[in-house]
Amino acid sequence: MQLFNTLTRKLEHFTPQTPGEVTLYTCGPTVYDYQHIGNYSAYVRWDTLVRTLRESGYAVDWVMNITDVGHLVSDADEGEDKLQKGAKREGKTAWDVAKFYMDDFLLGLKALNVLTPTHVVRATDHIAEQIALIKTLEQKGYTYIIDDGVYFDTSKSPDYGYLARLDVKNLQAGARVEFNKQKRNVTDFALWKFTPAGQKRDMEWDSPWGKGFPGWHIECSVMAMKYLGETLDIHTGGIDHLPVHHINEIAQSEAATGKQFARFWLHCNHLMVEGSKISKSAGNGILLHNLAEQGFNALDVRMLLLQSHYRTQANFTMDGLRAARQRRLSLQAFADLRFQTVEAGELNAQSFTETHNVMLEELQNDLGTPDALAALSTLAESAQTYLVGSDAARAFADFVAFLDRVFGLKLGDSKDITVGQKQLITERETARAAKDFAKADTLRAELEAQKITVRDTPLGTIWARSD
């Protein structure tokens, strides 16, 4: 399997440290608001990675974090805590806000048919471990304390910023952002933030340095290493995490262990909406709820994402979503043909095997979902023309199961039509043979009302679901 490793900026052959077992960490959301389709796009991308790894024979131990504390409005460790801000906005406690949006996020993942990670872990459940890691860093001399918290001294990390190819000197010269003047280096980041004197936060804990809460970056290092070991096979995240969050994760993790933190770093690009980036102020952060109200299935969004490569800046448009929906329904009609194999069908088991192999090859080539889909569409189209022979029924069923494993479009979920519906089709054929077209059309309308479209082919009547 080939994956593009941000660490080397090259397509590399991937093999895990332990044969057959992959350790994977994915940066999850900060749960202070609803997740929009752009946020979700990342998890669909990484879901495809997990599915492809599993299909390639690897067991995948997958950890995703939920940031429910400590992520400040600015990565420069300034401003309010996002959770605290959300709490103020909604008149709830930060704990309530976190719980509410975490649950909503998990429901969204389910709707998108994103596999459940082996471990979904919350930062607030790992406060003791975070304090322990900060202590280790302190003992090794990587930290210093200023008025608002405990900071990591990035100048002590010789390769600081390498992943992002950060030019640290240039950054310092061109720094425009105001930061705490007590910081030794502009890139230094908070490991622990103090609760300001005289204040009481919803979320705060005692620590050796004083009451407060953990910095945003430390949680990922802690939870990744706790569940997956000191060196991960793969660490994934959105491209926005590259220049700050990920280089900080590397700095603190490697400072603590002296070992490489992650062997492969994968970054997905952002989804645009109508050609612009998604931002709260632009009001284009479309939610799954919004799309559901317009009659779209979350799987239509999944389809749309599969059509583009995870490293490109894909564009979400309503026209694109409609096209994706049509394409998904067309693939569903193809999958439903497995209930309708015919004696004289020309598509044999080999057709499915060949397409299966091409698709897997494309996926293993840095998750080439667009090319894998193209191969599938080509087969689906020929199936409409040549129909599938009954001798290939088993191969067809296996193929649909494969599609669901890698694409997660739930094509295999649809059942055969009912005996009653089959009866209607037979009756309609009889009526047609008797040239009683009025009756035939009535029966067709009846089927249509049950979301079944019929079409007449030289080899007989074929049905497809219209929803």
Added chain:
RNA sequence: GGCACCGUGGCGGAGUGGUUACGCAAUGGUCUGCAAAACCAUGUACACCGGUUCAAUUCCGGUCGGUGCCUCCA
């Protein structure tokens, strides 16, 4: 201002030094009792200007345009 990336037919979106990506839509046709279905066919796509090459959309340089990051975000 600094650093990247990108510019593909109506839309979305792959890929490649010389052969149809693919999907959606559109147009024409076939089949059909009819058809909203299905199938077949069609669009002289690869921003512009140079260069390298027998050959460039695909490599190199420049121009123009767009986007992202540097500042919250997946």
